[in-house]
Amino acid sequence: MPKGSPELTASRKSEIVSACEKLYQTMSFKEITLKEISVETSFSRPSIYNYFQTKEEIFLALMQREYELWAEEMNELAKKNETMSADSFASSLAHSLENHEQLLKLLAMNHYDMEENSRPERLTEFKVAYGASLDAVRACVRKFFPDIDCERFIFVFFPFLFGVYPYSVATQKQLDAMRDANMDFKMHSIYEIIYSCVIQLLGGAK
Structure with a gap:
């Protein structure tokens, strides 16, 4: 350096x-x-x-920055609201990630290769940012929905995010292939997919 x-x-x-x-x-x-x-x-x-030292380190740093920005937004959401309904929280969370399409695109990549080809110190910096995003969402769930199993929400929601981009964004080549394969498939927006997931995870929360 x-x-x-x-x-x-x-x-x-x-x-x-x-x-x-x-x-x-x-x-x-x-x-x-x-x-x-x-x-x-x-x-x-x-x-x-x-x-x-590698291209993967740069992409990991890009994803780190996206996580940091998203965590800031989630922390601000918890700070500005004393209470939120399930609908309002699901909508806010979906909009926040809709505005971070880059993060969702990066999540759809092969994380193993990105992390394996990054130095330990770069990987640690990334994990700090990732952990902060977990904590930010966790803080929102605990504050707004104290009766919900917060860790179950986190355990389901964060892995779920890895598949959002492929189900909401497709190239023309992919669309043509699905058509030729006679797939009964409809693309949904990032907002629709995330909103639906959050509402289901919150169950009967109001």
């Missing part, structure tokens, strides 16, 4: 992650390379290695 202030280091890492995010909007994980990322930044490819 080159010498510099923590603020400068954070700024440069953020620029690299943002470049990756920009490319990921139009390119696949497989297509994106460190060379492609460097073109979108003020750094050369060798300079990127001062901050991230």
Whole structure:
């Protein structure tokens, strides 16, 4: 890591992650390379290695940032509301993730490879952010629905998120394949899928 202030280091890492995010909007994980990322930044490819050693580390940092932003929103939701109905909470949670489509897209990727090809310190930073998101949602459930089994909610909801993106976003190639396979399948929005899940998990909560 080159010498510099923590603020400068954070700024440069953020620029690299943002470049990756920009490319990921139009390119696949497989297509994106460190060379492609460097073109979108003020750094050369060798300079990127001062901050991230692999492409997977950059994607992990992007997912970390998404988790951090989402956790902030969930903490703010708990802070601003003394009570929430099941409908209001499900709607708020669904809208929050609808606005973090990037996170859901990243969750649909192969986490094993991303984590395996990242250094322990980068993986630990990611796990801290992931843990904060668990705690933020946990705090909302415990505050608004004290009679609900909070850990059961977390245990079901977070793994469920890994499959939301593929069921709400499809390429034309995928849609054509489903049509040719005569699949009786209807795409649903991110909001619809998450809202329905949360309502079911809350059961009879009001």
